[in-house]
Structure formats: C-alpha cells, structure tokens
Amino acid sequence: MSVLPTEPLPRLRLHPIDSPAPVRAPSASERLLVEPWDDPVVDEIGHDPRSCYVETFWLPVLGPSTTWLLRRFASHFDDCHGGVEFEADDLARRLGIGERSGPNAPFTRTLKRCVDFQMAEWRGSALAVRRHLPPLARRHLRRLPPSLQVEHEAALGHPGVRRPLSDRLRDHGRRLALSLVEYGDDQAAAESRLVRWGFEASLASQCAAFAALEHARREAARAIHPSSR
Numbered sequence: 237m238s239v240l241p242t243e244p245l246p247r248l249r250l251h252p253i254d255s256p257a258p259v260r261a262p263s264a265s266e267r268l269l270v271e272p273w274d275d276p277v278v279d280e281i282g283h284d285p286r287s288c289y290v291e292t293f294w295l296p297v298l299g300p301s302t303t304w305l306l307r308r309f310a311s312h313f314d315d316c317h318g319g320v321e322f323e324a325d326d327l328a329r330r331l332g333i334g335e336r337s338g339p340n341a342p343f344t345r346t347l348k349r350c351v352d353f354q355m356a357e358w359r360g361s362a363l364a365v366r367r368h369l370p371p372l373a374r375r376h377l378r379r380l381p382p383s384l385q386v387e388h389e390a391a392l393g394h395p396g397v398r399r400p401l402s403d404r405l406r407d408h409g410r411r412l413a414l415s416l417v418e419y420g421d422d423q424a425a426a427e428s429r430l431v432r433w434g435f436e437a438s439l440a441s442q443c444a445a446f447a448a449l450e451h452a453r454r455e456a457a458r459a460i461h462p463s464s465r
Contacts, residue, residue, distance in 0.1 A: 268327065268347075270309055271319035273356065273364035282368030285310040288403040290369055293388055297376050298353060301333050301346045306355055309365045311450075315457050319362060406443065409435050413447035423448040 275282075283289040285306040295303045308331070312320045328334030328343035336342065347363070350356040356365040377385055409430055416426040423444045430440035 266324050268322045268324045269319065269362040270312075270322065271359070271362045271364050272313050272317070273366045275366060275368075278366060278370045279368050282366070282370045284367075284407070285369055287407065289371075289391070293372055293380065293384060294369055294376075296381070296384065297372065297379050298349065298355070301331060301342065302349045302353070302355070304331055305346055305350065306365065306369070310367065311453070312457075313365075313367060315454055405435075406439065409439055409443035410446050410450075413440075413443040414450055417444075417447040417451045 283294075285303070290303065290306075298306075308327070309320070324343065325334055328341075331343070331346075333342035333346060338344070347356075350363075350365065351358065355369060356363050358364075372380075372388065377388060380388065412433070413426045413430060416429055417423070421429065426447055427440045427444035430443060431437055435443070
C-alpha cells in the first residue's frame, strides 16, 4: 500500500508558537496552536504518522480524518520543531471537513478523537501532539477486521521487529532522497544515486518523487515564513 506525500501548502501560515491559546478545541474563526509531544518511550518504539504501519493498522481505528490530521501535523513539525500555529477554519477546509462549525462540527470531533485516543492532549496554551504513534494495543487490535489482525501479527509478531522491512527501507530511502534534493540534486539525480546504492529501481523512483514533492512543500513554507529555515 502506497503512502501519498503531503502536498505543497503555499498559503498555510506557519510560525513558531508565541502566544497563548484557549484550552479547548478552537472555533472555526480561531487559531489552533500545536506543539510536539515528546515521549521518549513512544518515540523509540512508535511509528511515524505517515508510515505504512499507521496507514494500514491505525487508520481503521482512528478514522481517515484523524489519521490525516496527525499526518499533517507531523509534516509541519519537520519544519517548525517548536510548534505550529494554524487557522482552524483553513486547516479544516484543507482536510475536507470544514463544512460546519460548533462543538459538533467534523473538525472539532476530529480534534477530540485525537485526544480520546491519547494521540494528543491539551497542555495549557497549546495542543500537544505525538510525533510517533504507539503500536496498537490489544483493545485496538480487536477493532480490526480478521485479515488485518493476521497482517499485524505477521508484521510485529517477532521480538525486536518494529516494522516490516519494506516499510523501513522505504522510510530510509525517502530520508536519503530528501537529503540529496535538499543539497541540490534534482529528482532524476536522486533516483539514480539510490539505484547505485542498491535500492530497487521502483522504490528509488518512488522515494525520489516523494523527495521532490516534500522539498517543494518545504520551500513554499520557508518562503511564507523565512524564520522557519
């Protein structure tokens, strides 16, 4: 199963958190202040919200809106390590859940779902969001269809194996390709280097394409807010 990279966000306003926010889900007209939730244990054993593990196993538990919101937060933490400020209405519309406002609005329920599943928590002036999602607990596994329960057992049934090898190889290839593009290679050059380093041609192509899109997204964010460089 493929993982789609986050699209460029040319109009999203990103900047470090520097002002207080109410300890509740914001209304459509308010701003949402988000900071990373650093958890040494979960960060060590957990999974990036953009990983195949999350897309395959957490998605049926959290639902698509919550999963995409966590993925979006993770992408912006790459650029603004201390925190991010969003316009709640703009973010909701970007996720396709901005039709209504109020306590029962889709975006408000999505934020609540993040908190209910302990992927986020309100801390004073901001919403702290996990950088990594933990492996599914037994109670969550029971929510999966039998076929996915079998896949999960196969993926994580061996001690010390945190993720499938294909997942780890893809993530490693993406990091390498992104580093190459950040230092000046174009997509074709990055793909060629990955092949020379032993990556399968199709995987190298996917990683290079991801790197090109992610680099463009980061450049757009930096152009909007130069201090995030």
